[in-house]
Amino acid sequence: MVSLQRHFFLIYTFLFLILPISLPAQVLFTGQILDLRTQKSFGASGQKWSFRPGDSPLVKAEGKFSQGEDDPDFDSVRPLHFANAQIQLGDEVKNGWISGFQIQTSWDKVRDGDGEIYFPDFSDYVSKYKGYGWYRTEILITKEDLRSKFKSRYLTLRLGQISQADAVYWNGTFIGSSGLSIDTPDNTILDDKSLFADKTRFYRIPASLVKTDETNILAIRVFAKYPLSPGLSHDKFYISSQKYSERAEYWNDFKKIFVIVLTLLLGSFYLYWQFLFRRDEHATIYFSIGSIFMAINTLFQSQIIYSILNDGFWIKKIEYAAWIALVHFLFNFVVQFAQVHKGWIKKANIAVDVMGLLAFGSVFFLPDLYTLSKFFFYWSFVTILLGLSLCYIIFLGRKIPSMGTVSFGIFIMIILIMNDVLVEMQLDIYPGETFVKDYAFAGFSVSVALSIIGNMVASRKLVEKQKEEKDRLSRYFSPEVMETIVNDSIKLGGEERDIATLFSDIVGFTTFSEKNPPAVVLANLNTIFESLSELIFEYSATLDKFIGDAIMAFWGAPKKTDLDAYHAVACAVEMQKKMILINEQLGLPPDTFRLRIGVNFGEAIVGNIGSVRRMDYTVIGDAVNTAARLESHGVPGKVAVSEAAFLAAGGDKFLKYEESRELMLKGKAEPVKVYFVTEVLPRT
Known part of the structure; x- marks a missing residue:
């Protein structure tokens, strides 16, 4: 990303340095165009132009106007014939032309040989000449130019930004306009909607009007109502093939x-x-x-x-x-x-x-x-x-x-x-x-x-980091619980909730540990925990912690459902069945490892408990302690369920048990009725 920004900086620095030199000059490939500017590049002269202030008188002309059979797109109309647009200038308009007049510079800024501005006061110009002016130049096009440079006899005239209206004549014939029209009378003051200050003009030159090996006359009638760079100012002015101009316009x-x-x-x-x-x-x-x-x-x-x-x-x-x-x-x-x-x-x-x-x-x-x-x-x-x-x-x-x-x-x-x-x-x-x-x-x-790309890269890294965090959390919580934690929906501190708590302990693991190397013991313990953890997550529980060879899990937080107690008992029954398969998977004799499981349901405090630097999302309270006591007083291979959990899970309508007892548990003044559940029936 740093390298990309550096390249971006270098490119724009280069463009900024060359803008005053190369872009304004618009030095073009002259093999395809005929450049009409008075200044093709700084210090180099270009096309010669003449300028005559004011509008042109009209000359009498008979007949209708036609562009010829080669260009049927031009309609036949009766035009106004201006003396300044004729191939040969009449005596009445031969005088008053200023030769060597610059285009690409507005007429109110063009200087004469003594450095004086020709028309310094635009308001005086408008008062005297009604805002009109005429440009005129001679253009020589050879047959070789049409064959090897333009590569076409169909040509187009491109005029850059003209302020503020114009009409164009080629060899005395009108070929197009913007603002002005073929029948706009002389000295007409246009309204503002007819002024197109920044429009680039493309005018097709009828093939029948192009003279080869002799002079062509290009005359442009311009009108400026306001002192906004009047005349032919700014941008490119050239003749090219129609195909080239279409590409340029495109x-x-x-x-x-x-x-x-x-x-x-x-x-x-x-x-x-x-x-x-x-x-x-x-x-x-x-x-x-x-x-x-x-x-x-x-x-x-x-x-x-x-x-x-x-x-x-x-x-x-x-x-x-x-x-x-x-x-x-x-x-x-x-x-x-x-x-x-x-x-x-x-x-x-x-x-x-x-x-x-x-x-x-x-x-x-x-x-x-x-x-x-x-x-x-x-x-x-x-x-x-x-x-x-x-x-x-x-x-x-x-x-x-x-x-x-x-x-x-x-x-x-x-x-x-x-x-x-x-x-x-x-x-x-x-x-x-x-x-x-x-x-x-x-x-x-x-x-x-580039900023969006940079932010996307940073966001991508954030997403990857969140994914890694989810993967880490998935080792401790079910997917539903994990999403709640990641979305920060868990309240800081604790709150009272009805919680179903499960404690399980592996019976026979201490004896197995005394007879086998530590590596074998650890491998077997991890296998047991991995299988039981997957089962706990399938029942949407929060796996609280591993305590030696014991597991603590609970239901009811951070998401609470009406089936929390039912899921806890069902999960415990499945864990007992799973333990039989685990012994087979480890290649051990039956009942090598058995589970003692206790399940209770009741009010507990759930939340982030600990200190600012170290906290656990866990549950505490008498209901949790009761579940732990049930597990320690339980029977290996059986599920001990308190009466509160038994009733909350649906009672004997959904739970089958082999016996019930009343047990005196540590910390309890009264005996607790316990059901040893063997089967859980399906429920919706």
Whole structure:
């Protein structure tokens, strides 16, 4: 387990070190894709793009729009023809383009050659250009590229996170959009539900529109209503074969589904495990509910949700609300898991609960996407502060099993969340360009999985230890009595109960011991005790102790039944019959060993008797002493049953006896009537 945690630590340390370098750059295998980013890796230039602020004027076009016979999935419609999307730019739109414009950086952060930001004030940009802008680039695809690199003439354009709406044109022809549509008029202000800030776009390029060995024109109309990384910012932008893009899209969805399924399974399994071993803890509830919100948050970050709910504003609302609930429940999970929910920590936890509840409810009442995004942006810092405060709680609960693994998962999640916050800020000092929240979820899930594995191993050892304890106890008690003792159902101290007590003594064993070596004596004694003990356990008795060559057993504790006296007498009769077989088994003459047995029934004190360091579960009292006297005054080969035990066992209706006597027993002022029972009749 230690080795597993060490490997886990090394892997995540390595990922953390390379995240700022390799993940944001997304350096891809260019043998299968055509990378469209202006910056493929740090210090290396990429595709050349131009940018023109504002929307495009319309140009007159006759006829209907058709994608060609090669792509029947595209319907024929009458589109709007934008001048900026044409293959050849007209005189009215040739001017105003900014060449070398960066994508993967929002347009309000792109700098010119002098280091000045082109559009520093977003509100001025919206006022002047209505939030629209156009990107344009030239792409050269050869026949050799289709044959050896793409290995297909059916291509797909992948656009990463675009804020906040777009429409795409290939060689002047509309091929798809998100938020905008083919007939959205110029300078139209979209409502918030049409803004898809984090959606990854996949647009199929009709094969009939792909030109080989000459320039293709890709034009993208973008709209940003709020200063939320406007334009082509973050993530990957490339052209690939349709098969490759389907695999990429499938893999992106698979990662989301994997996280969803993993968290739900972990939550369910952890709930089962905690209820199985720690019924008094609330940590299980918090983690299980948190895993549900983790799954919801991941689902609403996936591309799957856009095909179900076509409202970008509500998608973000539910995503953010689920994240706030997730943080709240995970915080409570760690506090409960660390078992430090007392004093000022309890009061602080209540304050966090109230704050989380208010934040969760507030999300659904925020009026627009910008307010929602800024609210969540600042709440991300609250998340980080809560995560850092957990360090002290983790320190207090450091002795809790598996706390180290869980705390490391929390640390990884905080680091990766900070990456997303810094990417959103697009600071020059932080070159990251890729959101990694999925990795944060996965990292925490893996850490909890490791903690569950660790706890399962510890639980397995505990079960094995309990099994060994049961095996040890089975040498002294019947299975029913043993289960009662293991479950700690026996009360400390003693209590009065009606008890049936049996004493037996081996007649002839002293003489046998004088004539045989000690090893032979011990072997024979163990054989006798083993056979008689099994018989006693069959009758659900508590085997109290071995006293030399004598046995003491009792019925009525810790479990009491109406047949305790009956079982005691029946067991005694069977023991006499068993003794005849034992002599044969040992190869000894008949009657070499015989039993004297006494059985009594009456009130006695039963419980754990002794001291704190050494105690026995036994019975004491006059009824027990009477049974011992009956055995000592008994007849070898016969069962002496007191009148109290005889009547409690059912009397002559179920017991047959050869004679009855009145015996004067030591310590008794009056004689005791004794029945010498020879047979016990069956009863239900």
